[in-house]
Amino acid sequence: MVSKNEIKLIKSLTQKKYRNKYLLFVAEGEKLVNELVKSHFKIKQIYTLENRDIDLDKTLVKLVTEKELKKISNLVTPNSTLGVFEIPAFKKPLKGGLQILLDGIKDPGNLGTIIRLCDWFGVSQLICSDDTVDCFNPKVVQATMGSIARVNITYVDIVSYLEKSEMPKYMTLMQGDSIYRQSFPNDAIIVMGNEANGIRPSIQKLADYQITIPKFDLGSNAESLNVATATAVLLSEFRR
Amino acid sequence: MVSKNEIKLIKSLTQKKYRNKYLLFVAEGEKLVNELVKSHFKIKQIYTLENRDIDLDKTLVKLVTEKELKKISNLVTPNSTLGVFEIPAFKKPLKGGLQILLDGIKDPGNLGTIIRLCDWFGVSQLICSDDTVDCFNPKVVQATMGSIARVNITYVDIVSYLEKSEMPKYMTLMQGDSIYRQSFPNDAIIVMGNEANGIRPSIQKLADYQITIPKFDLGSNAESLNVATATAVLLSEFRR
Numbered sequence: 001m002v003s004k005n006e007i008k009l010i011k012s013l014t015q016k017k018y019r020n021k022y023l024l025f026v027a028e029g030e031k032l033v034n035e036l037v038k039s040h041f042k043i044k045q046i047y048t049l050e051n052r053d054i055d056l057d058k059t060l061v062k063l064v065t066e067k068e069l070k071k072i073s074n075l076v077t078p079n080s081t082l083g084v085f086e087i088p089a090f091k092k093p094l095k096g097g098l099q100i101l102l103d104g105i106k107d108p109g110n111l112g113t114i115i116r117l118c119d120w121f122g123v124s125q126l127i128c129s130d131d132t133v134d135c136f137n138p139k140v141v142q143a144t145m146g147s148i149a150r151v152n153i154t155y156v157d158i159v160s161y162l163e164k165s166e167m168p169k170y171m172t173l174m175q176g177d178s179i180y181r182q183s184f185p186n187d188a189i190i191v192m193g194n195e196a197n198g199i200r201p202s203i204q205k206l207a208d209y210q211i212t213i214p215k216f217d218l219g220s221n222a223e224s225l226n227v228a229t230a231t232a233v234l235l236s237e238f239r240r
Numbered sequence: 241m242v243s244k245n246e247i248k249l250i251k252s253l254t255q256k257k258y259r260n261k262y263l264l265f266v267a268e269g270e271k272l273v274n275e276l277v278k279s280h281f282k283i284k285q286i287y288t289l290e291n292r293d294i295d296l297d298k299t300l301v302k303l304v305t306e307k308e309l310k311k312i313s314n315l316v317t318p319n320s321t322l323g324v325f326e327i328p329a330f331k332k333p334l335k336g337g338l339q340i341l342l343d344g345i346k347d348p349g350n351l352g353t354i355i356r357l358c359d360w361f362g363v364s365q366l367i368c369s370d371d372t373v374d375c376f377n378p379k380v381v382q383a384t385m386g387s388i389a390r391v392n393i394t395y396v397d398i399v400s401y402l403e404k405s406e407m408p409k410y411m412t413l414m415q416g417d418s419i420y421r422q423s424f425p426n427d428a429i430i431v432m433g434n435e436a437n438g439i440r441p442s443i444q445k446l447a448d449y450q451i452t453i454p455k456f457d458l459g460s461n462a463e464s465l466n467v468a469t470a471t472a473v474l475l476s477e478f479r480r
Contacts, residue, residue, distance in 0.1 A: 035461070109349065113466050120465055122456035147462055180480045216362035216479050221275070222387055225360055225472070226353050232469035233476040239456050240420040240477075 002047065002068045010072040010084060016134045023087045025136035028075055032146055033083040039149030042086040047072060049080045074138050087136055093154045096187050097124025098238060099167070101158060103203050104194035105132045105227060112143020113228040114192075119147035121235040126151055127189075129158045162206045165189060169208045171199055172230060176210035184238045192227055192234075242287065242308045250312040250324060256374045263327045265376035268315055272386055273323040279389030282326040287312060289320045314378050327376055333394045336427050337364025338478060339407070341398060343443050344434035345372045345467060352383020353468035354432075359387035361475040366391055367429075369398045402446045405429060409448045411439055412470060416450035424478045432467055432474075 012018035013026050024044055027036050037043060043060050050063045069078045093099075100123050105111050111133050118126050133140060135153050144151075162169060170184075171191045191207070193199035213233050215222060225233070252258035253266050264284055267276050277283060283300050290303045309318045333339075340363050345351050351373050358366050373380060375393050384391075402409060410424075411431045431447070433439035453473050455462060465473070 113469060116462065116466060117469055119457075119460055119462040120453075120455055122460070145463070150460055150462070213360075213476070215360055217359075220359055220362070220390060222356065222359040222390070223385070226356060226468075228466075229353060229357055229469055229472035232465070232472040236453070236473040236476060237480075 002064055007071050014074055014138055019136050024084050025087055026138050027083045027141045029079040030081045033081045035146035036083060036085055036149055041149060044084040044086055047082045093127055094125045094152055099125045099127060099189045101127040101189050101191045102132045103129050103199050107195055108133050108137050108139035109143050110228045112140040114231050115144040115151050116147040117232055117235055118151045121239050126153045128155045130155055169206060170211050171204060171207040173210045176212035178214045179211050179237045190234055192231055195227055242304055247311050254314055254378055259376050264324050265327055266378050267323045267381045269319040270321045273321045275386035276323060276325055276389055281389060284324040284326055287322045333367060334365045334392055339365045339367060339429045341367040341429050341431045342372045343369050343439050347435055348373050348377050348379035349383050350468045352380040354471050355384040355391050356387040357472055357475055358391045361479050366393045367401060368395045370395055409446060410451050411444060411447040413450045416452035418454045419451050419477045430474055432471055435467055
């Protein structure tokens with residue numbers, strides 16, 4: 001049985017203010033939930049269809065009907081399993097390593113994809129500006145495919161973070177130097193800008209290096225790459 | 241005035257069978273529509289809010305109210321402009337150059353992002369398997385940001401296409417050789433597989449080269465990259 005209050009609580013977690021109030025977030029899908037169950041995230045409650053088996057302390061697992069699952073799910077076609085997990089305490093950013101810093105990323109799919117890339121390319125720290133979309137937004141969590149549990153993510157005032165950091169700061173700007181004509185250090189901060197407006201001028205002026213992914217066909221009208229695919233190209237170039 | 245039949249027609253274009261019946265597709269947003277207006281696509285009709293100005297033959301432009309725009313739009317928050325364009329006739333794939341071949345891509349956002357990448361990296365031909373999502377699906381068109389007008393896209397039987405082609409065929413497979421330890425030709429076909437299942441075995445056996453994007457942190461549980469970000473990394477590596 002899923003109570004009315006439980007449904008209300010779970011559905012409220014699509015909103016950031018309620019996630020911050022209850023310090024809980026939602027993940028859906030058997031594969032994703034199983035991965036988060038094995039991670040450092042503390043489980044609040046797992047809801048799963050009666051015909052599914054899940055290897056967990058029984059008090060943490062609630063068997064539900066398809067109808068009940070539909071009531072708590074955020075997906076158009078609910079999967080078999082939904083997990084509610086605790087949002088961990090704020091952690092100070094790690095020092096050193098390869099870091100990605102996001103200046104105002106708004107699209108949950110883009111942030112989720114970037115978190116997945118950070119996991120693949122061994123990024124030590126993902127720094128988000130305070131106005132970047134919340135990483136515990138359910139759409140972000142889904143898009144990370146479990147990488148949310150393996151990447152260090154912190155939300156900070158990025159101006160003061162960049163001012164205090166002694167690491168070389170690379171910013172992706174149209175007028176930058178081609179990424180293919182330079183070599184990159186192991187320890188660096190790569191700054192990626194907002195989908196529509198790029199990197200804010202107040203951040204741009206803190207750059208040590210301006211870099212760009214050159215367009216192959218200069219005659220093309222293509223204006224830019226999507227921020228997640230640009231991050232993929234840059235991480236590959238830093239790591240190759 | 242937008243007639244009931246017009247609304248019905250435009251809304252039907254979210255479905256492939258009606259796009260194929262009427263040979264029409266929809267694009268939304270002032271910037272995107274303006275870009276397609278300047279392209280080789282033939283305009284059927286542009287709908288735009290009364291306060292907007294559009295530089296076009298007046299018979300092709302219909303001024304609409306916000307209420308009317310909402311009725312024909314596929315977006316949650318409709319933009320100011322919606323365009324209906326003709327789907328051009330089937331074109332035979334170009335020979336030579338760098339080609340991307342998609343084996344069963346299902347997500348419209350992924351296909352749109354890949355089309356945008358093909359534009360940026362000067363891909364001569366994008367080949368899609370017959371079961372890849374339709375490139376005139378409105379979500380694909382939106383995600384291309386206008387690149388749909390600049391990339392050659394063809395849907396074919398990919399088995400016979402690959403069997404007939406004499407170009408070297410690169411397939412991205414887990415067990416492939418690192419992309420960072422080889423050099424690539426200018427003329428090649430890069431095959432990318434379905435989001436969940438990768439490249440079909442019947443296609444895999446047509447590979448000349450098996451390649452992979454190595455994971456930086458081998459201890460990480462990350463299983464794969466998103467197909468669009470993997471395409472970004474590969475295209476950058478072929479073009480660098």
